[in-house]
Amino acid sequence: MMIDSPKKVAEILKEQNNILILVHAHPDGDTLGCGYSLCRSLLSLGKNARVCCSDPIPPKYGYLFDDIEEKVFDPDFIVAVDVADTKLLGKTNEELYADKVDLCIDHHGSNRFYAKQTYLDASAAAACEILLQVTKELGVEIGKKTADCIYTGLSTDTGCFRYSNVTPRTMIMGAEMIEKGASHADINTVMFDTKTKSYLELQRLCLEGLELHFDGRCSLITVTQEMFRKSGSDESECDAIASLARQVEGVTVGATLRERADGSFKVSLRTHAPVDASAICGKMNGGGHSRAAGCQLEGTLEEVKAILLKNIEEFMK
């Protein structure tokens, strides 16, 4: 069932007392910002609430919850935030809760409506935009730590207010959270201006092997298992490499080929308008968004590279 307003979401939540909040696996700033801002609001209303993730939460997000005492209770209401599909809950939570989600709050147009009730606003740049509306409807005070949570979601899902998904609402909500005391500069330093030595070494190796194709309109970066070993980096740091490929001047398609431990390859495409990344990946049984998409390929590096470039070429004409 579709819910039609943040007000209705708040009304549903107010009726519950023991609430488990699920965030997606490989958690990011938006799903965690949603989870912990909601958890804080529910706790402040005297309810039992806790956030649950299938994966460990990266230490850099510690400030989102370092002051929350974990409650032990039997949940009787399950909310998923920023989770478009039960598959994205990750192994543990998918097995435990896939068919038991009571309420889903999300901003992905691709939401699968797996929950009993869903509030979806695909115009929200970050799910935290919705969470802020819900928080206001719950009538709780927005303290500094809640502001940190919401700001983190707004900022991380928009590349720090940089991408085309940003609307005036996103900016105004950012202003409100700074007003409420969010440590915006510190959060942004951690999220955008801190690079591990291993990542910088991986980046150096990637730049060394950067290839340009189709008159410089397509860049191709290959990340091998050997490069992970040499640099001490791993797959968790590869998202930034995918963005790097598209940053090269004159490039409209930035492609990254990442060798998996099993020898297969993960393709990540990042494009500039008008090139449709999801259409290119669709040709290789993958998919995604218009400017960011992916797929899997099997074969030797040379075979895989040839398939990828052939499929990109069709869209470069």
Place this chain on the structure above:
Amino acid sequence: MMIDSPKKVAEILKEQNNILILVHAHPDGDTLGCGYSLCRSLLSLGKNARVCCSDPIPPKYGYLFDDIEEKVFDPDFIVAVDVADTKLLGKTNEELYADKVDLCIDHHGSNRFYAKQTYLDASAAAACEILLQVTKELGVEIGKKTADCIYTGLSTDTGCFRYSNVTPRTMIMGAEMIEKGASHADINTVMFDTKTKSYLELQRLCLEGLELHFDGRCSLITVTQEMFRKSGSDESECDAIASLARQVEGVTVGATLRERADGSFKVSLRTHAPVDASAICGKMNGGGHSRAAGCQLEGTLEEVKAILLKNIEEFMK
């Protein structure tokens, strides 16, 4: 004389008819955003106005003025925007106008009050925050192109709303400019997500030579003339290298030593709180802001490195 409000600035401008607008040398998005938004407002009021810079304007800023027809007229009123000191006007304009500036609109606390009248708001993250207030007081319509100009200043002077200088006002003004049609995503792509091949090659060489000192709390990058030759890059692309030094995880002082054509060295320091970059550079006859400062050093690379590290060490205790 100090002017006390954007309203008064607008009143002064309304009385003038032939206005020359000076921006600072090595022009950036904020000074140009100020210059061209003001130029547009004055033109729309039927006045003669044009922007003048001692240096050529980098092509990436072309969209700020590509639709403005350059007016030929004898100026009788001179306004400087985002220019803290006449030295920053650059050689040509300093010689022509240093003692003739009628009005200065600025946000630098270090402003030298060289103009006959000055409106200074050091709480503004970008001088374009002031220009938007002035534009509103002038009573002119804010069209898409003016919104592009103001947004460019807001975004470029804050690292895309990332730095500690951002206030709720900065964010709200960003929202207003998007509402007025600013091409925010395209502007940010050009300003933040486009890197030349020569810059990426320079970055690779810099990462290769990156040194860590004082238990990893200080990073040191050396950029030599040889590296400029090898990469095809030049000094104009070095600002991003200076930021790179501070991005290394665990680093509180990121130092860049850049070899000049004459063999001397330019030091750029970028720090995280609480390390005071301007205090460190002050010890070497330089200066700047608390998180970004610089100085000049003479000697061989090894001598210069030793002096720099010795001065940094004192502040690392």
